[in-house]
Amino acid sequence: MRKIILCIMIAAASFGINSLEMKHSDKPIHNEAGVYEDDYMFSGKSLLFTGKADDLFFGGEKLDFEGETKNSLSAFGSKVVVGGKVGNDMTLAGSKVTVRGGVNGTVFAAGEDVVFDKSSVVNGTIFAVGGTVTIKGQVTGDVYVGTGKLIIDGTVNGNIKTNTGFINFGDLARVNGDFTYTSDHKLKQKDAGAITGKITFKENKINSNFKEFRKAASAVFIVFKIVLLISFILGGLLLLLFPISRRLNIGSVKNFWKTTAWGLIPFFMYPAITFAFLLPLFTFSITGLFLLAGLPLLFITQVLGVTLFGQMLFRVFKWKSENRFLWFLFGSVFFAVLSSIPGLCIIGAVLFSSAGWGVIVNVLFDRKNVDSL
Secondary structure, three states: OHHHHHHHHHHHHOOOOOOEEEEEEOOOOOEEOOEOOOEEEEEEEEEEEOOEEOOEEEEEEEEEEOOEEOOOEEEEOOEEEEOOEEOOOEEEEEEEEEEOOEEEOOEEEEEEEEEEOOOOEEEOOEEEEEEEEEEOOEEEOOEEEEEEEEEEOOEEEOOEEEEEEEEEEOOOOEEOOOEEEEEOOOOOHHHHOOEOOOEEEEEOHHHHHHHHHHHHHHHHHHHHHHHHHHHHHHHHHHHOOOHHHHHOOOOOHHHHHHHHHHHHHHHHHHHHHHHHOOOOHHHHHHHHHHHHHHHHHHHHHHHHHHHHHHHHHHHHOOOOOOOHHHHHHHHHHHHHHHHHOOOHHHHHHHHHHHHHHHHHHHHHHOOOOOOOO
């Protein structure tokens, strides 16, 4: 990455630069305190510049600029700190960009965190892009900002135009100009009092539309879950109308958990067997049958499991009722609660379906000991 930056800098410097001082160092700190009558270019790990140069170009990890340039400063690094004086335009890009000195010209700054400290003085236009942009110093010129969070706690003698999600005005904030902003929320009344010019608010349509979409999607999802639950209850009641369901009886609470434990085997084996049939090419038709039968079997086992769960609760609370429809309706209450809680809905699906599968296993392999379907 460092080599790429160096190549770009060399290519850019080859146009309009008569003389150039180029240096490279991998030392943690490389201090340059001399006076250069030409342009200075540095690439390396870090640079502490306390000297003077016509133009300064930096590409590396860290720049501490405490010197002076007659013309421009261009710096690209992880951390860029400008505490000196820049005679003309300045271009900065890094993860952390901090300006503490003086700049006479246009400033282009981009980074995760861009800060114009309280000691900074900028006489020119600012174009800043970042996760957070903070202006605590003095700016004489217009400011254009695109950021997630804009903090103003200094003086701006010019217009501000910003697209941001959040705006915070400090006690020392003062904007002597117009303030045009696109955001999710309007300025607070006390913040608006720090602006002398015209205030223009534009709602962030993208976030607004997304919020509306999210609300609509949530409403549709809730309605879908309610319709699905009603369909499950109606379908379950119809399934329990079959005469054979009259013999649905788990006996005791202990038998319920025993039956559920046995039902875990086919519950997990069914998808495994379906996947196994995908391996040989000639068994695609068998795989298709298993896939088609999966949803009906899941519905049947869920209904049986919810009914048995309701019967178990009747046994726990010592309610005397042998009505399988009441068992199912009572169990459906817990089914609905578990289905609406993220994470627990999966546990509920495994529990009820395994109980239903356990009944089927008992019917197929142990008819004598269990009164079942």
